[in-house]
Amino acid sequence: MPASPTLSAVPPTGWEYGISRYPDTADVYARLNALVKQPMRQIKRDNMSAVLRQLDERCAKSKQLFERAQTVIPGGVQHNLAFNYPFALAMDKAEGAHLWDVDGNQYIDFLQAGGPTLLGSNYRPVLDKVVELLKHCGPTTGLLHEYEVKLAELIRHYMPACEMFRMLGSGTEAVMGAIRLARTHTGKKWVIKIGGAYHGWSDQMVYGMRLPGTGRMEAHGIPSGSTACVQESFPNDLGALRRKLLLNRLRGGTAAVLVEPLGPESGTRPAEREFNAGVRKLCDEFGALLIFDEVVTGFRVGMGGAQGYFNVKPDLTVLGKCLTGGYPMAGGIGGRKDVMMSLAGGIGATSKRAFVGGTLSANPLSCAAGYFAIQEMARTNAAAVAGRAGDRLCQGLSEIIKRLGLPYVAYNQGSIVHLQTSGVLLLSTRNLIQLMKEAKPRKHMMEEMGAAYAAHGLVTLAGSRLYTSMADTDEVIDEALNRFETVLKLV
Ligand SMILES: Cc1ncc(COP(=O)(O)O)c(C=O)c1O
Known part of the structure; x- marks a missing residue:
């Protein structure tokens, strides 16, 4: 019988919290409220058509599998919050910061299975x-x-x-x-x-x-x-x-x-x-x-x-x-x-x-x-390592948004990065008219953003949230920022 692994006598103490600086919430809400007041700035229609075409071509096996899935799985996905626009991507391999789909395309993974893989995938x-x-x-x-x-x-x-x-x-x-x-x-x-x-x-x-x-x-x-x-x-x-x-x-x-x-x-x-x-x-x-x-x-x-x-x-x-x-x-x-x-x-x-x-x-x-x-x-001090990756990602996204003159908002709490475009759902019943008018188109815009990110090798949580992990080195984040910039230029 193999020796039972035991908890090290003194568990590691050198870890830090992953949030280096708590966001100035008044500033975040001010920016988000300003964003919601602006007209929606979405991906230009011809660019969006190109994105959908690109996904069709690059992810043919995913699409096929998704079509099969839809015949036996309601909606073709297994969670009501799962992303399936224009179709669900089917993954084949996961390692560290990356995922590979059944067509062999590589993605930088900011979904992280919805959050659990702080150590990186398949650690x-x-x-x-x-x-x-x-x-x-x-x-x-x-x-x-x-x-x-x-x-x-x-x-x-x-x-x-x-x-x-x-x-x-x-x-x-x-x-x-x-x-x-x-x-x-x-x-x-x-x-x-x-x-x-x-x-x-x-x-x-x-x-x-x-x-x-x-x-x-x-x-x-x-x-x-x-x-x-x-x-x-x-x-x-x-x-x-x-x-x-x-x-x-x-x-x-x-x-x-x-x-x-x-x-x-x-x-x-x-x-x-x-x-x-x-x-x-x-x-x-x-x-x-x-x-x-x-x-x-x-x-x-x-x-x-x-x-x-x-x-x-x-x-x-x-x-x-x-x-x-x-x-x-x-x-x-x-x-x-x-x-x-x-x-x-x-x-x-x-x-x-x-x-x-x-x-x-x-x-x-x-x-x-x-x-x-x-x-x-x-x-490994994973939360802090992932948090620093989140800081770098957020900082980079904020610079891109500014450079491109977009009204979007990026902020983070360590390894939880929020990238709010006009798809932001910062609506409430306190403004019922806006809620009724805008919830649907904004939600769809979020789906489009998610699809565009995916077409450029970025997997996100529903097009607006990005979890970073310990596997996100500076090189990974910088590559991701290049891809985000390419997508945001489509707006
Ligand atoms: C804050 C929070 N609570 C509860 C849940 C539900 O957890 P589970 O999906 O494991 O049922 C989630 C899932 O995303 C969550 O984010």
């Missing part, structure tokens, strides 16, 4: 450990494995607020579980999220998605009862949050306030520097639990997560994505021991408990992948 040292485990134990046994314990210990080491940890299958599941846990622990019913934030696709959380104030707009197939005790509060508005907490006090109380600590949609609407601390204070005042959804920020912002970066201690933390370094299945809840004990599993756990669990949750494969990936993130 060899973790792969080797995972293969070793698979050969020895296979992916799952359904029984306790040492890696579950090691992973929980490692998380507690870097995020002390996660005194205990429960592994689940996805961010969605973990958010569901955290909400149930908060309600069980507090005996209260209301849950307040921040409008525009994405917390997965559970019944309760398909609410106020993307555009603040839209409530149940996307809640198809979800009975109104499922969202009856969910509210959304506008981003960065502590006054509005306080009013909701006050009102809820009279009608059953607030179990939890749930935030993405960098702001909705991974900082697409950036949180003001002091917002999280303000939410913490309000939660304390009203006896609500503070849940940080760190599905994106956990480990990407730094080993201590956004909670360490902002120095705000949540009661519960939801992790996902980087938690397993890109391996399935990534999701879990960490938090205060007294709260977490309401999840206590197993026969004989007699307390009133929140029912949570899944057949493949906490399988050895996911736990080992997470355990080794997180150690590698610390050892």
Whole structure:
């Protein structure tokens, strides 16, 4: 039996946070608001036709596969937020900073599978450990494995607020579980999220998605009862949050306030520097639990997560994505021991408990992948390396935008880079007329930008978000900037 790898006696301490400078949010919002007021500046029509032609020619096998996929997979893709304009690109190989499609085209990967691959794609040292485990134990046994314990210990080491940890299958599941846990622990019913934030696709959380104030707009197939005790509060508005907490006090109380600590949609609407601390204070005042959804920020912002970066201690933390370094299945809840004990599993756990669990949750494969990936993130200072790549990318994009006289906006929170063109969806129900008129064309423009980037060898998250990784060397970023400039010249 191979020796069981153990956590190094003293885990690496030389890591830094990945956000070198928190964006001046007032300035970002001013620039974004100015952008939304401008007429849309899109890719010139003949240039866009050329882009579509180029994709057709260069990506014939992808197109063919996508057409086949559409006959057996609704929409031809497996996530409602997946990009499929004009067709989904089918990937064949992933390594470091790059992806290769089935036609052999190489891309610089700023999607990073939606965020998990902070170490770069298919990172060899973790792969080797995972293969070793698979050969020895296979992916799952359904029984306790040492890696579950090691992973929980490692998380507690870097995020002390996660005194205990429960592994689940996805961010969605973990958010569901955290909400149930908060309600069980507090005996209260209301849950307040921040409008525009994405917390997965559970019944309760398909609410106020993307555009603040839209409530149940996307809640198809979800009975109104499922969202009856969910509210959304506008981003960065502590006054509005306080009013909701006050009102809820009279009608059953607030179990939890749930935030993405960098702001909705991974900082697409950036949180003001002091917002999280303000939410913490309000939660304390009203006896609500503070849940940080760190599905994106956990480990990407730094080993201590956004909670360490902002120095705000949540009661519960939801992790996902980087938690397993890109391996399935990534999701879990960490938090205060007294709260977490309401999840206590197993026969004989007699307390009133929140029912949570899944057949493949906490399988050895996911736990080992997470355990080794997180150690590698610390050892290599991955968040800071990726953050510096994000700074370089953002700086370069800002210069290109300025040079070309475009009204677009680039800003970043370390390795999370936002490139907002006229496809920006910084709309809300507070301006209903604009929302009705502009949401669709802006969304389509974002799709066109994504397609144009892809035609020039750049994979982005839905045409406006770029995750950088440790594999993004200066050369990779500079090459990416050349390609972005070529695309932005098509406008
Ligand atoms: C902040 C946040 N929370 C939750 C989720 C849901 O995670 P999953 O896709 O693993 O269910 C996501 C996914 O993108 C996310 O970004």
